[in-house]
Amino acid sequence: MTYRNPPTTPRKSATFDDYTLSEIRRAAATGIYDIRGAGAKRKLPHFDDLLFLGASISRYPLEGYRERCDTSVVLGSRHAKKPIELKIPITIAGMSFGSLSGPAKEALGRGATLSGTSTTTGDGGMTEEERGHSKTLVYQYLPSRYGMNPRDLRRADAIEVVVGQGAKPGGGGMLLGQKISDRVAEMRTLPKGIDQRSASRHPDWTGPDDLEIKILELREITDWEKPIYVKVGGARPYYDTALAVKAGADVVVVDGMQGGTAATQEVFIENVGQPTLACIRPAVQALQDLGMHRKVQLIVSGGIRNGADVAKALALGVDAVSIGTAALVALGDNDPRWEAEYNELGTTAGAYDDWHEGRDPAGITTQDPELMKRVDPIAAGRRLANYLKVMTLEAQTIARACGKNSLHNLEPEDLVALTIEAAAMAGVPLAGTNWIPGKNGF
């Protein structure tokens, strides 16, 4: 009688997982790095690892509705003649016209205006639609300087000097030929249909000492009216924040690695820049050490998804948060109703990130005239406003439960962490203990 060995269960490698195997095959076939949009997709320590304590015998909650919980925030009080007053501490992050369609930008403007908050231009410059539909518009000042001009600088409500972003701290913009339509080409002074190369440094300044002079120039051009923001990716949040303050910034924006981009190398997104949670405490610490906390406002972005994320960021000392990816999802990005078309593209709803190809079934990250029609700016704007409303209500619910009459009175002491990493990063105790790793010699 022959004895057969029982087979072992087929086992895939955690190191060489399916995604990695497919990427090696793709690289071998094409000889070029993988380019995609969105932010870091791998699992990272994040706000989910933090919990609020809430009310108890020692801490009393507020009643909903009658006992108000303020959500407003003022940005740019340090130097600007006209600081920005927002009704909610959630803004729409910079996303370019070019990477997004015109209707999508319009929808963002409409939704933000309904909600009493701001939108931000991106690498392509300011469009009439966005200025027209967005009551409060932040104008990005990027290394590329595409479309930059003093008229738009003066009709912006704030100026955001972009040093870097979370998805690619140290990388420049990227827009491939498929999306350089006539209109995009004209705004960016590029030939139509080519692949845009990107500058990673600003053309006319390098370093915080020169940034200070550049910020002064922007203030002089705009007669000191507008708040000047400085945006950095999640590289060295303590030093970057301190240097932005020393260079004269009114607002510092720190974007963690979960922050999205329209297009860059996948390896950049997943391997450069720190998680948003790891950036917050050092940035706040830098402001506190300089005596500038609340005097120079801090905006944080990268993976903000719901009111709990908003409340946690504020509790850690942030003045406002910014959303990008989440705003696009609210508009209809990666919606399952286009599943058949996602399948044709070789992907599925929720995973689609080849935004650089310009074939977005949702009509958002495309310049294709037919696809663009799938976004109704008014309806999509309403959806964004709904989503912002829900996030605000959620944050208020949490804040009231913690006994706060303002979102900005949330404190780190209202939080505990579920993991050692989150406890160390956020500087709050591990739940059930007094232990904050790294503090007091532990």
Add this chain to the structure above:
Amino acid sequence: MCGIVGLFLKDKSLEPQLGAMLSEMLISLSDRGPDSAGIAIYGAPSGIEAKITIQSARPERDFRGLDAELAKAIGAPVSLAAKSTHAVVRTTPAKIDEAREAIKALRPDIRIMGAGDVVEIYKEVGLPEAVVDRFGVREMTGTHGIGHTRMATESAVTTMGAHPFSTGADQCLVHNGSLSNHNNVRRGLIREGMTFETENDTEVAAAYLSSQMAHGKNLSEALEGTLSDLDGFFTFVVGTKNGFGVVRDPIACKPAVMAETDQYVAFGSEYRALTKLPGIDNARVWEPEPATVYFWEH
């Protein structure tokens, strides 16, 4: 990030004003560096004495009686002239190394800012105006000098984090920019036996230069070495016994302006630093080329 100045006098009649001129230059760059400032003044050689500039956070405690104790320890006359947190110790040139060791033994908290026949180095936390006032720099006489005002990038704002950093006898370095491989270079230098007081990238550059010269290179060759061994963005100005040297990295993004007349050669991070120099309107003004070592010496 920072502002740097350098001034080399060709006209001896300007020497009494060296400190005043350098102070003005430095103060004009205050915006570039609000955290701390430092200045190295090269005075006239006395021929009979060499100097050590020392610093203490507790000068009343540490400087009191130090001259007598030192004289006893090394068996040579010692004088000490204190200015706020710094003091200049003078003694016989042959005894300078012994004096340094003795200072460390007698007063472990004292830091040595620099030593040599002619150099004095003063650096402290604070705006340039405050620093030059504190040390009476405006009244100082000399043949040449370099100065620095600092906006700390990645290390702390402390006295020792300020520039200039001493690299050898009568030599010191100031830097505008940000190195990117200084941690690796520092580790290599530590293995060679060098010690570091700060996390500062400039301290690494200074130690690198000292190390290269200890291995037999002259200063010019050592500065050439920085172009291949140090990575990042830098404009270096090095003070030497007889003059000063300048080098910019190959990418050369950090600013550098020079001005020359019959009376002086001057360096500044911005033209603004040079505007009050005599005859500046007719000076030859130019920018040093990248990856090129320049020297002006008596």
Add this chain to the structure above:
Amino acid sequence: MPAINAFNAGNVSKAAREPGHNQASKVFDLAEMSLRELNQALHNLTTGSNETAWEVLHPRGSHSVAVGVDQPVAIDVRGSVGYYCGGMNDGSTITVHGSAGPGVGENMMSGQIVVKGDASQYAGATGRGGLLVIEGNASSRCGISMKGIDIVVHGNIGHMSAFMAQSGNLVVLGDAGDALGDSIYEARLFVRGKVESLGADCIAKEMRPEHLELLQRLLDRAGVTGVKAAEFKRYGAARTLYNFNIDNADAY
């Protein structure tokens, strides 16, 4: 059309611009008044204002002198300036009777800037229109990321000039430093002297009659005499980087 057509770069330095001639110049002494007051006064000008001639005294290396001006006035700056003089200029004619620091005329939209002395790094950076004339030398990164500006340099230019230059014309009577036109798009470069080295995708190109005419017009506008268009060589994009190709990976 803006009145600047009356102020040709070749004539601006002459006695015609002395105070008191033709119309009373508004004199602004930066030793007495602040930069903020100067720029605010320039921004307060309205169309049709008769304050069309300005003198700025004692700039002493100040930054951001006459930035964001959008009226067709003539501004004479008597001395050397720091960074970003004439930044985002839109229609005015600025003459710097001295040298300029980094970024002179950065992002200029239209109008004219003349620097009688030398210019530091980034001269004309990201400029979108107008004419920038440097009568001395320009330093590194001259015309970086230019987007339609015309730049004429009587002397030499430094390394990495015309980096990622998208459109416009850069004319150099002297020599050019290393890596000229690295990653260039559609800007045109005309160099009369020697080029130390060319950057990625930048090549020498044929000078056809239309280029000679264009160059001559630029030389005339800039008040350059004593040289012929035929003495220049033209440089521009080989256009091999216009679509990503792995074989060009070294160029990125």
